Amino acid sequence: MDREVLRGSGRLCPAEIATAIGVFPGRTESLGNAVREVKVGWAATSHMGPSISSLRPHAEAVGAKDGDVLRLVFDRGARSVSTSKFTASPGIPATYLAEVLGISEADVTRARLAQAIFAEEAGLEVALDRRGDTTFTAAARSFLASIAEAHHG
Numbered sequence: 001m002d003r004e005v006l007r008g009s010g011r012l013c014p015a016e017i018a019t020a021i022g023v024f025p026g027r028t029e030s031l032g033n034a035v036r037e038v039k040v041g042w043a044a045t046s047h048m049g050p051s052i053s054s055l056r057p058h059a060e061a062v063g064a065k066d067g068d069v070l071r072l073v074f075d076r077g078a079r080s081v082s083t084s085k086f087t088a089s090p091g092i093p094a095t096y097l098a099e100v101l102g103i104s105e106a107d108v109t110r111a112r113l114a115q116a117i118f119a120e121e122a123g124l125e126v127a128l129d130r131r132g133d134t135t136f137t138a139a140a141r142s143f144l145a146s147i148a149e150a151h152h153g
Contacts, residue, residue, distance in 0.1 A: 001059055001068045008056040013040055018050035021076055032080040035061045038072075058083040073102070090135050093143040100136060110147065113140055 005011065018040055023029050028041035036057045042050035055070060062085040064070050069086035088099035098105040101116050110121055119127030124144070128137045 001064050001066055001070055003066060005055055005059055005070070006066060008054045010051050010053050011055070012048060013050040013052040015049050017074065018042055021074055021079075023050055029079070031074070032078070033058065033083065035083070038081050055083070090139045093139040093146065096139045097136075097143055100139075108143065110144060113144075 018024070021029055021031070021040060023040045023042050025042050025046070026044035028039055031038045031040065038055070038058070039053040040050060041053075055072075059068075059070050062070070062083060064085045071084045071086040073082045073084075075081070086099065088096040090096045094105045094108050097108045097113065101108065101112065103112065110124060114121045114124045114127070117124075117127055117131060125141070128140050131137060
């Protein structure tokens with residue numbers, strides 16, 4: 001969260017998210033939400049890519065403040081998006097990864113991590129490094145080291 005979201009500004013939306021919900025250049029989708037619908041659009045002439053409407057009411061509804069992380073979960077089938085405040089600390093890797101992946105801590109495994117980032121288990125570490133998400137990668141590497149240690153210990 002930053003001041004722009006809290007001010008009510010729309011944001012750029014990653015093209016991967018837009019295309020996953022059926023938004024391409026020249027198209028807009030309205031996604032249902034209990035607080036207020038969310039629009040994801042991609043102007044036909046945009047050189048910036050897709051955008052998402054203001055998330056301010058959603059942030060306010062979950063008590064998010066400047067510096068918090070607002071999690072959006074898109075449901076293609078239901079044409080909806082749910083919002084929540086992400087609260088896990090990367091200092092507790094299994095808990096953090098479980099919350100990121102939306103699964104229980106017991107289900108966090110090497111295989112699930114690989115599946116979540118569309119990687120082969122054998123190439124998981126390389127795939128993590130390519131992602132560019134340093135917080136997720138650090139938590140995943142710490143978790144992987146802990147399970148390797150437990151397995152060899």
